[in-house]
Amino acid sequence: xxxxxxxxxxxxxxxxxxxxxxxxxxxxxxxxxxxxxxxxxxxxxxxxxxxxxxxxxxxxxxxxxxxxxxxxxxxxxxxxxxxxxxxxxxxxxxxxxxxxxxxxxxxxxxxxxxxxxxxxxxxxxxxxxxxxxxxxxxxxxxxxxxxxxxxxxxxxxxxxxxxxxxxxxxxxxxxxxxxxxxxxxxxxxxxxxxxxxxxxxxxxxxxxxxxxxxxxxxxxxxxxxxxxxxxxxxxxxxxxxxxxxxxxxxxxxxxxxxxxxxxxxxxxxxxxxxxxxxxxxxxxxxxxxxxxxxxxxxxxxxxxxxxxxxxxxxxxxxxxxxxxxxxxxxxxxxxxxxxxxxxxxxxxxxxxxxxxxxxxxxxxxxxxxxxxxxxxxxxxxxxxxxxxxxxxxxxxxxxxxxxxxxxxxxxxxxxxxxxxxxxxxxxxxxxxxxxxxxxxxxxxxxxxxxxxxxxxxxxxxxxxxx
Amino acid sequence: xxxxxxxxxxxxxxxxxxxxxxxxxxxxxxxxxxxxxxxxxxxxxxxxxxxxxxxxxxxxxxxxxxxxxxxxxxxxxxxxxxxxxxxxxxxxxxxxxxxxxxxxxxxxxxxxxxxxxxxxxxxxxxxxxxxxxxxxxxxxxxxxxxxxxxxxxxxxxxxxxxxxxxxxxxxxxxxxxxxxxxxxxxxxxxxxxxxxxxxxxxxxxxxxxxxxxxxxxxxxxxxxxxxxxxxxxxxxxxxxxxxxxxxxxxxxxxxxxxxxxxxxxxxxxxxxxxxxxxxxxxxxxxxxxxxxxxxxxxxxxxxxxxxxxxxxxxxxxxxxxxxxxxxxxxxxxxxxxxxxxxxxxxxxxxxxxxxxxxxxxxxxxxxxxxxxxxxxxxxxxxxxxxxxxxxxxxxxxxxxxxxxxxxxxxxxxxxxxxxxxxxxxxxxxxxxxxxxxxxxxxxxxxxxxxxxxxxxxxxxxxxxxx
Numbered sequence: 019x020x021x022x023x024x025x026x027x028x029x030x031x032x033x034x035x036x037x038x039x040x041x042x043x044x045x046x047x048x049x050x051x052x053x054x055x056x057x058x059x060x061x062x063x064x065x066x067x068x069x070x071x072x073x074x075x076x077x078x079x080x081x082x083x084x085x086x087x088x089x090x091x092x093x094x095x096x097x098x099x100x101x102x103x104x105x106x107x108x109x110x111x112x113x114x115x116x117x118x119x120x121x122x123x124x125x126x127x128x129x130x131x132x133x134x135x136x137x138x139x140x141x142x143x144x145x146x147x148x149x150x151x152x153x154x155x156x157x158x159x160x161x162x163x164x165x166x167x168x169x170x171x172x173x174x175x176x177x178x179x180x181x182x183x184x185x186x187x188x189x190x191x192x193x194x195x196x197x198x199x200x201x202x203x204x205x206x207x208x209x210x211x212x213x214x215x216x217x218x219x220x221x222x223x224x225x226x227x228x229x230x231x232x233x234x235x236x237x238x239x240x241x242x243x244x245x246x247x248x249x250x251x252x253x254x255x256x257x258x259x260x261x262x263x264x265x266x267x268x269x270x271x272x273x274x275x276x277x278x279x280x281x282x283x284x285x286x287x288x289x290x291x292x293x294x295x296x297x298x299x300x301x302x303x304x305x306x307x308x309x310x311x312x313x314x315x316x317x318x319x320x321x322x323x324x325x326x327x328x329x330x331x332x333x334x335x336x337x338x339x340x341x342x343x344x345x346x347x348x349x350x351x352x353x354x355x356x357x358x359x360x361x362x363x364x365x366x367x368x369x370x371x372x373x374x375x376x377x378x379x380x381x382x383x384x385x386x387x388x389x390x391x392x393x394x395x396x397x398x399x400x401x402x403x404x405x406x407x408x409x410x411x412x413x414x415x416x417x418x419x420x421x422x423x424x425x426x427x428x429x430x431x432x433x434x435x436x437x438x439x440x441x442x443x444x445x446x447x448x449x450x451x452x453x454x455x456x457x458x459x460x461x462x463x464x465x466x467x468x469x470x471x472x473x474x475x476x477x478x479x480x481x482x483x484x
Numbered sequence: 485x486x487x488x489x490x491x492x493x494x495x496x497x498x499x500x501x502x503x504x505x506x507x508x509x510x511x512x513x514x515x516x517x518x519x520x521x522x523x524x525x526x527x528x529x530x531x532x533x534x535x536x537x538x539x540x541x542x543x544x545x546x547x548x549x550x551x552x553x554x555x556x557x558x559x560x561x562x563x564x565x566x567x568x569x570x571x572x573x574x575x576x577x578x579x580x581x582x583x584x585x586x587x588x589x590x591x592x593x594x595x596x597x598x599x600x601x602x603x604x605x606x607x608x609x610x611x612x613x614x615x616x617x618x619x620x621x622x623x624x625x626x627x628x629x630x631x632x633x634x635x636x637x638x639x640x641x642x643x644x645x646x647x648x649x650x651x652x653x654x655x656x657x658x659x660x661x662x663x664x665x666x667x668x669x670x671x672x673x674x675x676x677x678x679x680x681x682x683x684x685x686x687x688x689x690x691x692x693x694x695x696x697x698x699x700x701x702x703x704x705x706x707x708x709x710x711x712x713x714x715x716x717x718x719x720x721x722x723x724x725x726x727x728x729x730x731x732x733x734x735x736x737x738x739x740x741x742x743x744x745x746x747x748x749x750x751x752x753x754x755x756x757x758x759x760x761x762x763x764x765x766x767x768x769x770x771x772x773x774x775x776x777x778x779x780x781x782x783x784x785x786x787x788x789x790x791x792x793x794x795x796x797x798x799x800x801x802x803x804x805x806x807x808x809x810x811x812x813x814x815x816x817x818x819x820x821x822x823x824x825x826x827x828x829x830x831x832x833x834x835x836x837x838x839x840x841x842x843x844x845x846x847x848x849x850x851x852x853x854x855x856x857x858x859x860x861x862x863x864x865x866x867x868x869x870x871x872x873x874x875x876x877x878x879x880x881x882x883x884x885x886x887x888x889x890x891x892x893x894x895x896x897x898x899x900x901x902x903x904x905x906x907x908x909x910x911x912x913x914x915x916x917x918x919x920x921x922x923x924x925x926x927x928x929x930x931x932x933x934x935x936x937x938x939x940x941x942x943x944x945x946x947x948x949x950x
Contacts (some may be wrong), residue, residue, distance in 0.1 A: 119656035130737050132838050154737075163894045176681045187679060189688065190656055203926050212867040213653060213907035215642045215692050216915075216922050217931045217950055222655065226681050243738055271620075272709055311780035371676045372598050402679040424819050441679035449682075456682050461671050462937075471937035472930075481665045484683055 062185020100171030106446025176226030181398030249342030279401030566637030572912025605636020650867030716809030743866030
């Protein structure tokens, strides 16, 4: 690689881009607006998205270093982007910045002996799962978007998913990272050692840092043996409160491998599309799974079923047939597109301590009524992590205003219940106005000290994360 | 609490201590040398330990804040100490500093509904386990010293233990912390939310920071339902290499709940004391456990037993009787005191990626021969984390010199095999000279930037951690 000389103060953006083009292999820096336009927004579809100077698609760590040295010299913001599936606007382009897409960084090496994989950030989560499955191994974190989201984006947001209630979140599976820092230095943190306490826990600091502290160019992932097949139990409840009480009664006693919630609107939206015979009059539905081996799985499901019945389930159905179980889980996964069929969504991600789950969901119902909006709630109930889906009409300013009001009110509600504004999607740009309400001025200042220490010129994803 | 006024530049240490005495309740600041002498060293027994100005034993967070404000104003080093069981000298007193002992901070509240506990740092690990067990819950991390080490110390070192091979280390169970920063500010990070990605992952940064970034005054711990009883299998092998190959063959296929190693010296030392009928001619012994429920546990043990046999085990014995199983585990736990009966120990803590385990253990044998020392190796084999026990005679300078040489050579060997100088004990003061060899100058500088950002005057555990 050629190195980049700092340009003089008088250079123009075009000169700077030309310099980057010449420092990288042909075609790696894209300025054609018909292509770069596709990199302005992520799935948050932020209408305030800027227009990037260029999109850079490196293949290797050294090329990322070149980009960051160049960006530092010119004080050009760098928005790192995985697959662009983020829902909080963490990869929204900014005017005068560049988008650094990791999509071409797709190598993976699986080591079945140490049960680890070393992979680049551009691989999709599903591709990681598939590559390790060939060795009889399993990478647990499973965001609902696992077929389209990248492992780098998962690391940037510390992504969760459905199995987290038993298996934890992304950070629990990241043993090490290679990171390119704001000044272009590449460092390796951690590695394929299951225990390692030498130095501060910097690997963990970079997980969830939303591209604001460095660019992750490689990760060492911890893998598990393949997941045993699951038994699944589905139940409907007359009310949200009954269902939430049932959630508490389950999690206080055992560790389900999945414990998901759908409200009446989600049940009906799914039933509209899939015609599975779901009870349209139910107030809420829970889908639980156990992946304990042998008889223990069936025991778990029997226990969960009886707990559901004790807590007023109107119907309980369980199965140890993997295909049938997968259908119920697929129904839950299908809830987002099913509700989206009613109109564009503002997708929320608030979480609360488990005992506040019912208050959160019923409070969201009140907000929906007050703002005259359809808001369907689905949840990783066992984690207390909900995804209120705010159906709105972006072409109607008045409707949009109410949707945005509701978006904020839902975060305020979660905070009033001791919760978080984001359980697994990240703060990005969309939730940043509420971050201070959650963390308070002293923790915000502490975050800023970390940011200033690692990115003193503020070129890394400015405006996002913190 | 009264607040502390910065003292003038001309004040003496005695004046400063008098000021602290007057700012805190009677008896909280101890200066009586017959008491403070007991706080000079931790279990590393560093002969270079200093003499503290005072030992402070606060009960509450606000008192810790008072101490740190005072220390900041006077630039007085603060060595935070849990139960003093650290093996790397992380709590060694320094001349002119104070020791902040968390031993009186012993509150715990268990919430079975959210399966969390909120506890102060001074509780022993065993006390946490016991308090949560009353609610049918389990706090997994289990350092061998769990009966005498504090949960605050566990958090400071990101402590491991025997069950980590399946259940992970301390950081995996810390959902939130309250931390008093170097300037006396108290902040709450995380909390009883199973998913929360608002702001950087600061909770994780403080876990493992060895008192060098702040003082943890409270932690929110994630708990699991009580552990099912374990089936245990014990096997002896003719050689270390056979045993290490058996370890790899097991961990590549399954997740044992424990997979421990003892070398010939440890087997013999334990047999000297316990007369269990262990095979004194064996080259190595493995103890493995499965806590899978129902028939799955017995299946696991049968599989492990057959893998051991395939890899040359000379004797394999398995049991599903919990009492008998506990005896074998106790034999492994007893290895340290048994070897210590041969003489004082320098206790090492190096780890390697699993495939290098045999090379590490046989390399340590060579170092022992070269330095004419008894070095017994026990290991959390499933994690690749070994504890070479260097028997030495601190009254003999020549012997001590060789023991210290071996201590460094073992770390050099681990690093040459892609390993770490510390898997679970921490860097403390004893291992600091080798930290740069592991991390390299760029990662050391990155650690220092974090340190400088959070402790700009360097009063927190100077000389330890990084």
